[in-house]
Amino acid sequence: MIDHELAESPESIAQRKRTCLIASFVNSLQKDEKAEAMKSEEAKRGLSRSEVLNEMLAFLIAGFETTSAALTWFIYLMSKHPRVQQKIKAELMGDSNRQDLSLDRLDSLVYLDCVINEVLRFSPPSIGTLRTLTIDDRLPQSGTQLFKGDQVDIPFHTLARDTRLWSIDPELFYPERFMGEDKNHHPYALIPFGGGHRQCIGQDLARFELKVIAARLMQHVTFGDGGPEVNAVNLIGGWKDAETKKEPYTPGTLQLVFSTSKGIAAAAVALCVEKGWLDYEAPVAKYWPEFSANGKENISVNQLLSHRAGLPCVDQQLTLNDVFDWTRITSLLAEQKPFWEPGSTHGYHAYTFGFLAGELVQRVDPQHRSYSQFVRDELDPEFYVGISDDNVEARVAPLLTKNDAALASLPPLNPLVENTMSCNGAFPMRSPNSDEFVFNRRSVHQAVLPAANGISNAHSLARIYALLIGDVNENGKKTTCLLSKKTLKMATENVTPLNEVDQTMFGFTSKFSRGGFELYGDYFKVLGEDGFGHHGFGGSLAFASLSQHLAFAYVFNQLGFDTFAINSRNLQFLEIIDTIIKEKKTS
Structure with missing residues (x-):
């Protein structure tokens, strides 16, 4: 950069130095460094090339690290x-x-200015600055004698928390202070960029950067707090509609997550195993006697959950009313003859997995709760399977789709795959259209x-x-x-033979555990080879x-x-998280 600037004409450099920091530095370069080096410090004029390089490096580091530190504190304080x-x-x-951020619009964001000031006051990115006295002096209040050459430490944090300088408790994070009682605070109570004629010359740029980035973050993201002992990041952004x-997407927004729901069903069953109500290796018929029909008396809970029972669909076409009727659909499955010898291979049970697992949970629960109530009571009150409350329904974000290339490119499906993926015709395998997408219907949310x-x-x-x-x-x-370590190990242990082709998932080599979780593999590439969870149609994921x-x-x-595997948006997130984890391990 220095050489490029030196290539400019002297007239151009002189003109540019008023607006370009590098040009200003270059204009100050010493003509004869050796001659200047022989002079006393007071007699030296200009800057050496190494001094210019050091100054430029200092600006780059200071500008990057302090701004990033301030943004880190901004995110943390917003979450709190x-x-x-x-x-x-x-x-x-x-x-x-409006999503634009013109200069006029940025200038109008008065409250955001107050927040940035409060962030810089509450958690200044720099600890302070030093000043060297050029004359003897005495502090007016204490009478402490200072001498020429002494260095004085000016701690920004101490000034920002000094109760003598602030009307509102300085220990409180309260941006409104800059609109009220502390609007006219002492000029040196808040000096995150230093003060006097040697204050940071880049502070206007730094504040501008902070404001633009903070505004953009607040337009698209909501930061949540995981609590005092949880390292949690909760990012929310975009629009509910x-x-x-x-209406913005908020922490209170709910979303239908398709097959990501299966992981929660697997967790519910694992909890039943933990409580001693179920045994993965026991026959399903032990808990559900009617299930023994048509040669299914020896199918184990393990085989049922790991998609090896041969029950991905039934023998007849179904309507939405059929699948909304829990007793009818579970009775049909109890009567159904397996489509392959149980345990001999596996095929994704796209819809039937939930009915089978859910019925097991309901039958072994001593309180005889519905599956919906069980998961809300035992796992999380904000996981709904069947919404009857209008207020809860109002929080659900409608599903949208614009890219259906994967669906459009599907080859002709054999009857088993077609019936599996459509729940025997109740949910036809066609490209979803947002205006008529069945999973946006209230009746589906209630089911x-x-x-x-x-x-x-x-x-x-x-x-x-977690x-x-x-x-x-x-x-x-x-x-x-x-879960105990024993139950977790059983629930997440792989039972799918290497490279075994899924009979109903378009020829993929999916991989499932004893307890019904998807496991790390080509189709489920999550972080950690012990990763377990489930992903859903359209891209949702939990593991x-x-x-x-x-x-x-x-x-x-x-x-x-x-893709039908984990999609690109998730992979981008996982790549970032993986990088952070690796950096943390090496730091």
């Missing part, structure tokens, strides 16, 4: 203060849904389809998986791990990894069909 976060969002929305863009219509949010899904692998301390409350000490969930209303 949702009231402030929502107030910023309200200011950004105003009377319209993505077409009209009138109990444990394999396909779970409705929840990413936080609740991740929390369930509880499968360890204790969770959230908001000062400790919840004990749901846990004991080795990585990680639980993850991602839900959204804009469905993507670029």
